[in-house]
Amino acid sequence: MRGLDRRDFHRLLLAGGLGACLPGAWACGGGDPGDYTAEDAEQLERQRREEAERDGHGRFGALRFRGYRGLAELPWFELTPAGRLRTVAELPGIIDIHAHLGMDLYRAIDETRRSERVHHWLDCDSEDPGCELDLDVYVNGNFSEAEHAALPWEFLAGAFGWGPTRTHTAANLLAEMDDVGVAQAAILPIAPALPFAGSLTERWTRAIRENGWQDRLLPFASVNPHDSEAAARLRAYADAGARGVKLHPEMQRFFPDEPAAMAVYEVCRERALPVVFHAGRSGIEPEGLRKFALMRRYEPAVAEFPEVRFVFGHGGARDLERAIPIARTHANVWLGLSSLGVSQIDRALEALGPERLVFGSDWPFYHLATPLAKILIVTRRDPGVRDALLRANAEALLA
Numbered sequence: 001m002r003g004l005d006r007r008d009f010h011r012l013l014l015a016g017g018l019g020a021c022l023p024g025a026w027a028c029g030g031g032d033p034g035d036y037t038a039e040d041a042e043q044l045e046r047q048r049r050e051e052a053e054r055d056g057h058g059r060f061g062a063l064r065f066r067g068y069r070g071l072a073e074l075p076w077f078e079l080t081p082a083g084r085l086r087t088v089a090e091l092p093g094i095i096d097i098h099a100h101l102g103m104d105l106y107r108a109i110d111e112t113r114r115s116e117r118v119h120h121w122l123d124c125d126s127e128d129p130g131c132e133l134d135l136d137v138y139v140n141g142n143f144s145e146a147e148h149a150a151l152p153w154e155f156l157a158g159a160f161g162w163g164p165t166r167t168h169t170a171a172n173l174l175a176e177m178d179d180v181g182v183a184q185a186a187i188l189p190i191a192p193a194l195p196f197a198g199s200l201t202e203r204w205t206r207a208i209r210e211n212g213w214q215d216r217l218l219p220f221a222s223v224n225p226h227d228s229e230a231a232a233r234l235r236a237y238a239d240a241g242a243r244g245v246k247l248h249p250e251m252q253r254f255f256p257d258e259p260a261a262m263a264v265y266e267v268c269r270e271r272a273l274p275v276v277f278h279a280g281r282s283g284i285e286p287e288g289l290r291k292f293a294l295m296r297r298y299e300p301a302v303a304e305f306p307e308v309r310f311v312f313g314h315g316g317a318r319d320l321e322r323a324i325p326i327a328r329t330h331a332n333v334w335l336g337l338s339s340l341g342v343s344q345i346d347r348a349l350e351a352l353g354p355e356r357l358v359f360g361s362d363w364p365f366y367h368l369a370t371p372l373a374k375i376l377i378v379t380r381r382d383p384g385v386r387d388a389l390l391r392a393n394a395e396a397l398l399a
C-alpha cells in the first residue's frame with residue numbers, strides 16, 4: 001500500500017465502520033453456524049496436522065525452494081538476466097482454468113498497465129532470496145499468520161485500486177503466461193455480496209474484447225445467486241460470450257445446494273456453461289464462512305444437474321478427501337488442481353485417473369510457475385498424463 005501507512009489506513013476504515021464487512025465480504029463472520037459441526041471443525045484441524053506431519057515424506061520427497069525464483073533449480077525453468085522466471089521445457093500450450101484479475105470493485109485499474117514485477121498475494125519474491133516455498137503442502141500453508149491477517153485489508157485496498165492489486169492487470173498476466181507457456185487462461189470474476197460494487201464480469205469481458213485478448217483470455221461470468229436478477233443477468237452474459245460461470249459460496253454467502261443456486265445451474269444447463277466453483281475449505285477463511293463450502297453441500301447440486309460440468313476449484317482444497325468420492329460418483333465433476341500440494345495432486349491422480357483433472361493457477365495469488373512446477377513433478381515420467389492435465393482435459397471441458 002504505497003503512500004499510505006497501513007495502520008492509519010486501517011484506523012480510517014474502522015472509524016468509518018467499513019472495516020467490519022467490506023473486505024470482499026470476507027472479514028465479517030457468516031452469522032449463524034448452520035450445520036457446521038464440531039466434527040467438521042475437527043476434520044479441518046486433522047487435515048492440517050496430517051499434512052504437516054507428512055510434508056516432505058511423500059514419494060517426491062522434500063520440495064522446498066527460496067521464492068518463486070528458486071524454482072529455477074528445477075529442470076524445467078530458468079531465470080532470465082532480468083530475473084524473470086521462465087519455462088525452458090517443451091510443453092503443450094497450457095490452459096489455465098482458474099485465473100483472476102485484480103478485484104478492483106470500486107475503482108478500476110488499467111488492465112493494459114505493465115509493471116516491472118507482479119506483487120502476487122503470496123509475494124514470495126519480495127526479498128532475495130525469497131520466502132520458503134514448499135510445494136508439498138496446500139499452498140496457503142506457505143503464508144505466515146501475519147500475511148493471512150493482512151490479506152483482507154489488502155483485498156479492501158485492492159477494491160479501491162490500491163496496493164498489490166495495481167499489478168494484477170491483464171497485461172501482467174499475459175506477460176507471465178508468455179514466460180511460463182500458458183496459452184490460455186479462464187478469467188474468473190466473482191460477483192460479491194456487496195453494495196455499489198461494479199460488475200467485474202462486464203468490465204473484464206469488455207477489456208478482453210477491446211484489447212483483442214480473446215484468443216488468450218477466456219471471459220467467465222459470475223452472478224450472485226441471491227440477486228433476484230441472477231438468471232436474466234447470466235443469460236445476458238452468455239449472449240455476450242461468457243465461457244462459463246464462477247461461483248464462490250463463501251465469498252458470496254450461499255449454500256451450493258440451496259434453491260437460489262439451483263436456479264443458476266438451470267441456466268448453465270440451458271446455455272451449456274461449465275461452472276467453476278470455489279469448493280471446500282481453504283482454512284484461511286473466517287470460520288463463520290466455512291459452512292458454505294462443506295463438500296456435502298455440493299453433492300446435491302452436481303447430482304441434480306448431470307449435464308452441467310462442474311469444476312471443484314482447488315480440488316476441494318483442504319477437503320480433497322471429501323471431494324474425491326463425489327468426483328468418483330459423478331462423471332460431471334472435474335477437479336481443478338490450483339493450490340493443491342504435490343502429494344495431494346498425486347493422490348487425486350491415483351484415485352480418479354487423469355481424465356477429469358485440470359490445471360489451474362489462482363493467479364494473482366501465486367506465480368504461475370508454482371502450480372505448473374507441481375504438475376511437472378507429478379507427471380515427470382508420463383508425458384501423456386502431463387498433456388491431459390495441462391491442456392487436453394481443459395480443452396474438452398470448455399468445448
Ligand SMILES: [Zn+2]
Nearest residue numbers: 098100313362
Ligand atoms: Zn480463485
